[in-house]
Amino acid sequence: TIFFYQANENDDGDDDESLDELMELLQASSESHADDDAAWANLRKEIIQRRDDYVSGESARKELQALEIQAATHANLQKEIDLAQKNAVEVEARKQMELESNKVENMSKDKIALMAMYGYEDGNDNNETQNDGESDKPVTNRDVAAAVNRQNTQKQKSVQTQTKQEARQETKKAKADKMAKKEERRKRAGKKERQA
Numbered sequence: 296t297i298f299f300y301q302a303n304e305n306d307d308g309d310d311d312e313s314l315d316e317l318m319e320l321l322q323a324s325s326e327s328h329a330d331d332d333a334a335w336a337n338l339r340k341e342i343i344q345r346r347d348d349y350v351s352g353e354s355a356r357k358e359l360q361a362l363e364i365q366a367a368t369h370a371n372l373q374k375e376i377d378l379a380q381k382n383a384v385e386v387e388a389r390k391q392m393e394l395e396s397n398k399v400e401n402m403s404k405d406k407i408a409l410m411a412m413y414g415y416e417d418g419n420d421n422n423e424t425q426n427d428g429e430s431d432k433p434v435t436n437r438d439v440a441a442a443v444n445r446q447n448t449q450k451q452k453s454v455q456t457q458t459k460q461e462a463r464q465e466t467k468k469a470k471a472d473k474m475a476k477k478e479e480r481r482k483r484a485g486k487k488e489r490q491a
Contacts, residue, residue: 314342 322335
C-alpha cells in the first residue's frame with residue numbers, strides 16, 4: 296500500500312519533519328515490514344520523488360495557465376483595439392459624409408430654399424468689429440431673437456420719451472373731455488324731458 300504525501304511548496308523545513316513522523320507512524324503500525332529498513336527507505340525516496348514530480352507539475356501547470364490567461368487577455372485587447380479603430384474610421388466617414396451633405400451643391404432644392412430664407416452664415420469675417428472678444432453677430436436662433444427684442448425695446452424707448460408732466464397734462468385733458476361729454480349728454484337729456 297502506497298500512501299500519498301502532499302505538502303505545500305513553501306513548507307520545506309516542516310516537510311522533512313512531517314515525512315519523518317509519517318514514516319515512523321507507518322513503520323510502527325506495519326506488521327509485515329516493521330524491521331525492514333530498506334523497504335522504508337525506498338518508500339521514503341518514492342514519496343519524495345512523487346512529491347517533487349507533483350510540485351514541478353503544478354508549477355508548470357500554473358505557468359501554462361498564466362500564459363493562457365496572458366494570451367487570452369492579449370487577444371481580447373487586440374479585439375478591442377481593432378473595434379476601436381473600426382469605430383474611429385466609421386465616425387470619420389460619417390463626419391466626411393455630413394460635411395459633404397452640408398455643402399450647397401449637395402443639398403436638395405428645398406433645403407437650399409430654406410437656408411436662403413432663414414439661414415445665416417456662421418463665420419468670422421475680418422470686417423466685423425469685435426467688442427470685448429465677442430462678435431455683434433448672433434450665433435444661434437436664441438441669440439437672434441434676443442437681439443431682435445433688444446432692438447425693438449430700443450425703438451420703443453426712443454419713441455416714448457414722454458415726461459411725467461406731459462403725461463399729467465394728457466390725463467387732465469382726457470378727464471376734462473370726459474366731463475364735457477358727460478355734461479353735454481346731461482343737457483340733451485334735460486331738453487328731451489322738457490319737450491315731452
